[in-house]
Amino acid sequence: NAGVTQTPKFQVLKTGQSMTLQCAQDMNHEYMSWYRQDPGMGLRLIHYSVGAGITDQGEVPNGYNVSRSTTEDFPLRLLSAAPSQTSVYFCASRQRPSSAYNEQFFGPGTRLTVL
Amino acid sequence: AQSVTQLDSHVSVSEGTPVLLRCNYSSSYSPSLFWYVQHPNKGLQLLLKYTSAATLVKGINGFEAEFKKSETSFHLTKPSAHMSDAAEYFCVVSEGGSNYKLTFGKGTLLTVNP
Numbered sequence: 652n653a654g655v656t657q658t659p660k661f662q663v664l665k666t667g668q669s670m671t672l673q674c675a676q677d678m679n680h681e682y683m684s685w686y687r688q689d690p691g692m693g694l695r696l697i698h699y700s701v702g703a704g705i706t707d708q709g710e711v712p713n714g715y716n717v718s719r720s721t722t723e724d725f726p727l728r729l730l731s732a733a734p735s736q737t738s739v740y741f742c743a744s745r746q747r748p749s750s751a752y753n754e755q756f757f758g759p760g761t762r763l764t765v766l
Numbered sequence: 767a768q769s770v771t772q773l774d775s776h777v778s779v780s781e782g783t784p785v786l787l788r789c790n791y792s793s794s795y796s797p798s799l800f801w802y803v804q805h806p807n808k809g810l811q812l813l814l815k816y817t818s819a820a821t822l823v824k825g826i827n828g829f830e831a832e833f834k835k836s837e838t839s840f841h842l843t844k845p846s847a848h849m850s851d852a853a854e855y856f857c858v859v860s861e862g863g864s865n866y867k868l869t870f871g872k873g874t875l876l877t878v879n880p
Contacts, residue, residue, distance in 0.1 A: 757810040
């Protein structure tokens, strides 16, 4: 299994540009989520999904959109990039959305810079 | 609402000496607790998790943590630090049940000196 994969690893955008961060998992996990990591802030939840066709907002959703058309894929869209969105983005997945005991697997991250 | 506080943003130890990374949590329900490690420019890896089966939890690479309900703490320890332990460590809480969101602490950077 490849686990959780993310593309691209690095990206530089100009203010106002849009882009999609890709995330895929091959473990048939129901629960997927996106976090952003900023220095001294830990990881903050952006959006999450408990299954195909079901998404919801996390702690910091503004400026981001998600969709979940398949179990495997959970892309994150930046509609109009802003410098405040400069961050490292992590995608994660877990077997079941309703159990807290299942290990959450993280992708390697995407480092995004918005100029 | 759940929250987690990592009491030290940076801990520095010498190789071969004990490691203590402190974590306090707040939860309205019986929590699940985790420690994750992140090496430089890498993703997050699960070190250990508390599932209410035992209060002393053993993880990978010689780390362990003790759940103390009376102190609302879940401190991470290791008897002898190795250079490869240098990384950032995150304490994570989840209230479980229908609340499947994980709340992360702000992280503790562990430096290991030769």
